[in-house]
Amino acid sequence: MPLSSAVITFPGSNCDRDAQTYLELITGQVPHKIWHNDQIIPKVDIIIIPGGFSFGDYLRSGAMASKSPIIKEVLKHSERGGYVLGICNGFQILTEIGLLSGALNRNVKLKFIAKNCHIKKNNENFFNKKIQNDKILSIPVAHNEGSYYNSEEGLKSLEDNEQVAFLYCDKDGNSNNESNINGSLNHIAGITNKEKNVLGLMPHPERAFQDFHQSQDGQLILESLIS
Amino acid sequence: MNNDLIKQHGLTLEEYGVINDYLKRELTIEELGIFSAMWNEHCCYKTSKKWLKKLPTTNDIVIQGPGENAGVIDIEDNDAIAFKIESHNHPSYIEPFNGSATGVGGILRDIFTMGARPIATLNSIRFGELSNFKTKYLVNAVVKGIGHYGNCIGIPNIGGECEFDSSYNYNNLVNAMAIGHVQKDAIFYSKPKTLGALIVYIGSKTGKDGIHGASMASDVFSEDDEDSKRPSVQVGDPFMEKLLMEGCLELMDAKLIESMQDMGAAGITSSSVEMASKGNLGVEINLDKIPLREPLSAYEILLSESQERMLAVILEENNEKVKNILKKWQIDYEVIGKITDTKRVIFQSKDKIVVDLPVDIIVDSAPEYDRPFNLPLKRKDKEFDLSKLNLEKCLNNILKNINYSHKSWVFDQYDSTVMGNTINEPGLSSGIVKIHNSSKAIGATTDCNPLYIRINPEKGMCLTVCESYRNLIASNLKPMAITNNLNFASPLDQNIMGELVLSINGLKETALYFDTPIVSGNVSLYNQTNDEPIKPTPVIGCVGYNSNYKKIISNSFQKKDQQILMIGNILSPKNSPYFLQDQLGLTEISAFNDICDPDFELEKKHKNFLFDSFDDNLIESCNDISKGGIMHSLIKMIKNELGFSIKIxxxxxxxxxxxxxxxxxxxxxxxxxxxxxAESLEVNIRNLGMVTTKGFEINQSKLNFNSIYDKYLNTFSDKINN
Amino acid sequence: MRVKILVRLKKQILEPQGKNIEECLNNLGFSECGNVRQGKLIELDLPEDIKDKSTYIKDICGKLLVNDIIEEYEVL
Incomplete structure (x- = not known):
């Protein structure tokens, strides 16, 4: 099944082109390029909200982007069951919109972290169904505010509804303090909404799919959606 | 005009005399400000110009040499690469976070001003010894500042250097290099062409940032000055720069711009004067039109170094289109003047002309000095007692020395994979990125061996440039061209001046021999506080190229049971300065022997041998050898628990x-x-041993792989955090 | 009228900035300092005659300035 797509660019987005390349090379279809002030998104299968520093991340990461005119289109799309993938700043924006629960705080060590990290699948959803349960994915992260937080009830509800999509782990698949690079609650690297058609992910799959990348594991996410 | 005022503006009375003789009238205070900005070292290279002129700057791949915002080289088809390195040393000592951040911002503007989209940055940073009270603070803040700016704007950082040496205790160095990709037929220059064309101001509003910043960069520090200098450091806004970059590239793409110039050091003064000079035309600017953040005098506007601003020339008929594109990107924009044929620079403010100067007095009459200099002392050959050194001690000395440690503490704070085209991340022999939608790969490296250059500036420079070639060659990249950042102490000291002159000479010889022209660069002088000069630090940024990224050779071990060989001429300990310094603890420069002669022929022979062997797919991985010798090079090749077992x-x-x-x-x-x-090319190969799993074996000694490698990885953070 | 709004992470949320400042102060010998928190101050102008000021401020905080999952605010 071919996958039609759109990528939204906010002022300060800097992974929008990377997301477009990711979609184009894997799905074979050129994604629509959407500007944050646009009024409509053509009907597509997936919308990617890319990484970057939307509006400079000046108030809170993703806060101002979540007020852009295009967001109502994202909400419509997700309500009718369309896929939404928010990567890094995109994840932060999705929590600010309220499509995903919780928030992303500053990394515990207060430093920007840019390196390859390991994640593994937790609860199954549209985005990871082609990934084996014991597969350890190697995917780069690059963020200053990726420490996932939710209230106790919020966290419980996530877990009860099987919304925790990915966990940080080490290369052997163990999730421990050391592998939890940014201090996220319960090692959370990615979550979905209840309906599981919206995924927020701190690591960057669009930087791990080409033959010259350190790893090609990022392919698996789009391939899960295509199959 | 009183003499104190002239001196406060960094001009000598002789220099002022030249101006006075020419104009035959008193200068306005605004005009004095202009000369202060344009005639300092930073803008007019008055000390180094005579020597820089001798550098080779052209060959058949050079599209643009020094003199524009960045140099540009041809990489076949319609592709070109723009690159430059620039220093932000003094601002990064006074206010390390903002100083280093705006250093990155400035060099990126130089790149996209040429119409090129930045594709990579590198940073060469140097600090004092760790025991110095300020060093850890500076390292933390400089790295944070570089990361803050580069990460936010979204340009991958692919490499550089980080070195510690007591000569930088009071003058840390921050040199930022940026590389951009541009279509050959879409390069933009700063030269305006059309009479009557509009001069437009694009970007952030003007504030008091950095007033006298450009002059500050040419002062000798005295230590208690720090606080009084603080307000003049610029604060950067990477978000604004991202918008500015996208806005400018869109304007250029739509061919709405005739020429463009970054308002960097010395702000609107230097950008407008350079524009007029390049076009052999005049400019007339109304300062009342400049978007301001706070009320400023004409003098302050002229000298402000507020960041993220551009000066562009557009045709009147495009005005509306330009305005609309910039509005989309939320960028301030104002028509502030026009291009004239008067060959004069005229600024008016409040219906009064405050500056009216012929361009040629500012540019062509700028001072050029031939300062006296000393040649290095001849050295007697000395012997050293090595009896106390053995494998274990030497290895330990390397592992505990921060200069040899893995620099991931630094690199992990820089986004190195944004833009999705990174092939070699920082920490390898060179950083490499792929050109978007193309199979072409561009690699880059920054290098300097200050110890070599202090001992013998000319030979030391030759060796440094050769090392930068090797960094690229090891990955199967052809060294193409060079950008340089000449960091020195005060040239009024004849020994320092000698270092400047001779190292430029070494650069010239090497670049000529290997046909790698110097296409851009920057000079930073007076890096000294009280009587403590920095070691001479002429940093080389070298760019390499391979038309097919699939041909890039890894710098790391690939598989166990592969064979490890080495080529190269192993020096004797007494002629290895870094060995003497880091293994025997030598510090006094006079205690060292002269360094070895560079061997261009051997370098070339090895280059040809490697390229030939890469082509025949004979080599699995390759790494260059520099300070720390074979051992350090082998440690750097460790990957995925693959180590080595060697005999020597x-x-x-x-x-x-x-x-x-x-x-x-x-x-x-x-x-x-x-x-x-090897035999047919007369290359001597030495067989060292094999790649093994978790091996760290030298002759009969089986050392503990995990503890050695962990130490190598963790020394940096252990030392910085404690 | 100048309005100052102090935004902070809620007490129960780990706040590494504050923790770090506290450690640093303690290391400098100011061992009496505890419970350090860092917040951000947002200042803005409102017309003197604005109607229902407190509802208005509540509104701008709720809509943009504060993320009530992790933050709380007070008007100074």
Missing amino acids: ENELDLFVECTAGYIVVISTDNYQKLLDK
């Missing part, structure tokens, strides 16, 4: 420096073929 007759040979040195790893099946090739 004299164990100290593992730690000394080499000329034309490389580690070459091959599959054993190719050994004979490689030997045959």
Whole structure:
């Protein structure tokens, strides 16, 4: 099944082109390029909200982007069951919109972290169904505010509804303090909404799919959606 | 005009005399400000110009040499690469976070001003010794600042250097290099062409940032000055720069711009004067039109160094279109003047002309000095007692020395994979990115060996440039061209001036021999506080190219049971300065022997041998050898728990420096073929041993792989955090 | 009228900035300092005659300035 797509660019987005390349090379279809002030998104299968520093991340990461005119289109799309993938700043924006629960705080060590990290699948959803349960994915992260937080009830509800999509782990698949690079609650690297058609992910799959990348594991996410 | 005022503006009375004789009238205070900005070292290179002119700057791949915002080289088809390195040393000592951040911002503007989209940055940073009270604070803040700016704007950082030495205790160095990709037929220059065309101001509003910043960069510090200088450091806004970059690139793409110039050091003054000078035209600017953040006088507007601002020339008929594109990107924009044929620079403010100067007095009459200099002392050959050194001690000295440690503490704070085209991340022999939608790969490296250059500036520079070639060659990249950042102490000291002159000479010789022209660069002088000069630090940024990224050779071990070889001339310990410094603890420069002669022929022979062997797919991985010798090079090649087992007759040979040195790893099946090739090209190969899983074995000693490698990885953070 | 709004992470949320400042102060010998928190101050102008000021401020905080999952605010 071919996958039609759109990528939204906010002022300060800097992974929008990377997301477009990711979609184009894997799905074979050129994604629509959407500007944050646009009024409509053509009907597509997936919308990617890319990484970057939307509006400079000046108030809170993703806060101002979540007020852009295009967001109502994202909400419509997700309500009718369309896929939404928010990567890094995109994840932060999705929590600010309220499509995903919780928030992303500053990394515990207060430093920007840019390196390859390991994640593994937790609860199954549209985005990871082609990934084996014991597969350890190697995917780069690059963020200053990726420490996932939710209230106790919020966290419980996530877990009860099987919304925790990915966990940080080490290369052997163990999730421990050391592998939890940014201090996220319960090692959370990615979550979905209840309906599981919206995924927020701190690591960057669009930087791990080409033959010259350190790893090609990022392919698996789009391939899960295509199959 | 009183003499104190002239001196406060960094001009000598003789220099002022030249202006007065020409104009035959008193200068306005605004005009004095202009001369202060344009005639300092930073803008007019008055001390170095005579010597810089001798550098080779052209060959058939150079599209633009020095003199524009960045140099540009041809990489076949319609593709070109723009690149430059620039210093932000003094601002980064006074206010390290903002100083280093705006250094990155400034160099990126230089790149996209040429119409090029930045594709990579590198940073060469140097600090004082760790025991110095300020060093850890500076390292933390400089790294944070560089990361803050580069990460936010979204340009990958692919490499650089980070070195510690007591000579930088009061003058840390921050040199930022940026590389951009541009279509050959879409390069933009700063030269305006059309009479009557509009001069427009694009970007952030003007504030008091950095007033006198450009002059500040040419003062000798005295230590208690820091606080009084603080307000003049610029604050950067990477978000604004991202918008500015996208807005400018869109304007250029739509061919709505005639010429463009970054308002960097010395702000609107230097950008407008340079525009007029390049076009052999005049400019007339109304300062009342400049978007301001706070009320400023004409003098302050002229000298403000507020960041993220551009000056562009557009045709009147495009005005509306330009306005609309910039509005989309939320960028301030104002028509502030026009291009005239008067060959004068005229600024008016509040219906009064405050500056009216002929361009030629500012540019062509700028001072140029031929300062006296000393040649380095002849050195007697000395012997050293090495009896106390052995494998274990030497290895330990390397592992505990922060300069040899893995620099991931630094690199992990820089986004190195944004833009999705990174092939080699920082920490390898060179950083490499792929050109978007193309198979072409661009690699880059920054290098400097200040100790070599202090001992012998000319030879030391030759060796440094050769090392930068080797960094690229090891990955199968052809060295193409160079950008340089000449950091020195006060040239009024004849020994320092000698270092400047002779190292430029060394650069010239090497670049000529290997046909790698110098296409851009920057000079930073007076890096000294009280009587403590920095070591001479002429940093080389070298760019390499391979038309097919699939041909890039890894710098790391690939598979166990592959064979480890080395080529290169192993030096004797007494001629290896870094060995003497870091293994024997030598510090006094007079205690060292002269350094070895560079061996251009051998370097070339090895380059040809490697390129030939890469083409025949004989080599699995390769790494260059520099300070720390064979041992350091092998440690850097460790990956995925692959180590080594080697044999060598004299164990100290593992730690000394080499000329034309490389580690070459091959599959054993190719050994004979490689030997045959080596023989035919008269290359001497030394067989070291094998790649093994978790091996750290030298002759009979089986060392603990995990503890050694962990130490190598963690020394930096352990030392910085404690 | 100048309005100052102090935004902070809620007490129960780990706040590494504050923790770090506290450690640093303690290391400098100011061992009496505890419970350090860092917040951000947002200042803005409102017309003197604005109607229902407190509802208005509540509104701008709720809509943009504060993320009530992790933050709380007070008007100074």
